[in-house]
Amino acid sequence: MHHRTAEFREIFSRTLADLKIFIGTQNDVLLLASSGTGAMEAAVSNLTSPGEKVVVLSAGKFGERWRDLAKAFGLQVELLTVPYGETFDLGEVKAKLDGARVLFMQATETSTGARHDVKGVAALLKGTDTLLVVDAITGLGTTDFDVDGWGIDILIGGSQKAVMIPPGLAYLSVSERAWQRMEEAKQPRYYFDLRKERKSQVKGETAFTPAVALVCGLAAALDFIRRGGNGNLVDGRDALIHNAETSAAMVRAGANALGLKLFAPTCPAAAVTAILAPAGVDSSAIVKEFRERFAMVVANGQGEMKGKLFRIAHLGYYDYLDAIGVIGALEHVLQKVAPSHNFEIGAGVRAVQETFAEQFAEAVRV
């Protein structure tokens, strides 16, 4: 399919309209042919001028990406860091804000499985001139956002997470305040120039050649999510989020029942659960055994956490079967690679089942 055709324009425009519903915003939504990091760069290069002060909240590899991006664009970075696996104290965030033009954060830090308090941070920024940019690449479809109510100026999503298609597409919602800021922002930008994209995308086109096959895939994925809501995309999205929350609770319960420690116990994300390897065990061996014996892809830690933890995703097309399967397999994996770690065979899967039953009962009660 050629992209300068009525056929593609129709699919593209419908996908943008569906994304607005999926994200839950009246703001403009734009699609970019890049991975999520490209949309992160777009937020930096479109909203800032060299030398300006910005705040970056960093508690993992993707927080560090905001930091590196802001530095690459010559910004004065006010960095708030907390250890991997933890989240931010709102008082400490507030103390950093004076004079900041933009605050950059993650909704969920994929490298640690931690969830950050976007609503709380947004409340601190209300009535100030500090714009709020949220990387929700793993957050969208796994957690609730009120983009317009809270005041998120740019919210970023990707294609390969909860919307379940291959990577290569990013999308972002852009508030009226953010469009205004762009008029004064002086960073060089071209491929990721959002004002130019908006001019094309309102007409169902893109400034540069779009990733046609991935756009068609995204259109189909949003239709699939809509069917999960019996024809209503908002209901489908909420079912997707509920599914992620339920799966995450099942995996956490299973890990706890096997005597394993969660890496982000106080602020767990629904997108991914990071679990510490037992003392003295390299998590790389756990990842390898999962792959070789069960053909299951479990991720290693990233950056400084490589070898120390493993991460189980539960976003998008992931359900009861996967949650009970991965915890069942984990029991066999631990027996093999962590023979001195004590646990009762079956305790993990039973905890998964009990958690499911509780969640289901709750759902019935509501």
Added chain:
Amino acid sequence: MHHRTAEFREIFSRTLADLKIFIGTQNDVLLLASSGTGAMEAAVSNLTSPGEKVVVLSAGKFGERWRDLAKAFGLQVELLTVPYGETFDLGEVKAKLDGARVLFMQATETSTGARHDVKGVAALLKGTDTLLVVDAITGLGTTDFDVDGWGIDILIGGSQKAVMIPPGLAYLSVSERAWQRMEEAKQPRYYFDLRKERKSQVKGETAFTPAVALVCGLAAALDFIRRGGNGNLVDGRDALIHNAETSAAMVRAGANALGLKLFAPTCPAAAVTAILAPAGVDSSAIVKEFRERFAMVVANGQGEMKGKLFRIAHLGYYDYLDAIGVIGALEHVLQKVAPSHNFEIGAGVRAVQETFAEQFAEAVRV
């Protein structure tokens, strides 16, 4: 398939190695998750510092893209323009070079169907400090390059043209001189930071999430081209180029036999042929009739040429069937939308056949 796996690393590394053969270079080759314009931006932001003098050769919409990119990055642009459909005088190019850090050009200008003299421009730059950057997005696989012999510092290709897969991937070869220049280049860059990409890609990884499905598609496309060369990728690529040259000659002959004027008669590209609509006829009507009656996608003019010409592509998976089919259909289209344009029915397809026979005879003689 997850991208941080041995399985993907193997496919990715093999694809990079195949691309080096396909491009015909010993230079490093990198893949980017973006459309071709992203790789164009990478060339600008990695090789220059704000305020430097660069030369842009512009004879169409994509030449103007180089101009706009260079201006967006604060460069002092020495612009050599010639009218759409024409190409550059080497003497005029030479007169622009003094003090230029980089020269940016197209191999073939997709918007007009003109081919530019990359070899001639490269010869002018030999022994100077001016780097040569060539957008070969439609040039690769349709025309010959001697990247290392001529001295092309960055050559850019895309996924959706001669390699026949959907858009969303770009690739580029980078010379040792270009790597050295990057050490002093001061433009802000992050998503398209080539030095960071090289560090990852030599290990079969990417700095940011790659477009996994498109990389797998590209691997398969290069295998397909290799089979076209009986297992030899260079032979397959040369067959692809010969096929484009033959198809282009057939289409040009057909158009001429129908009394139509080529838009770039003195320097026609093998990737695409631009044909002027008969006097008084809007080319949009020709494009529309092709689509509605024959389900054939023929492109309109771009920019200022919209409505004045139509463009027939013949790159990649395009052969005798397509060339004779599109010229045959063109005869019916002209009868309908340009009733006062005189031509003999069948003259176009007969010219296509005669051209094919000549090409075939030549190939036999060689």
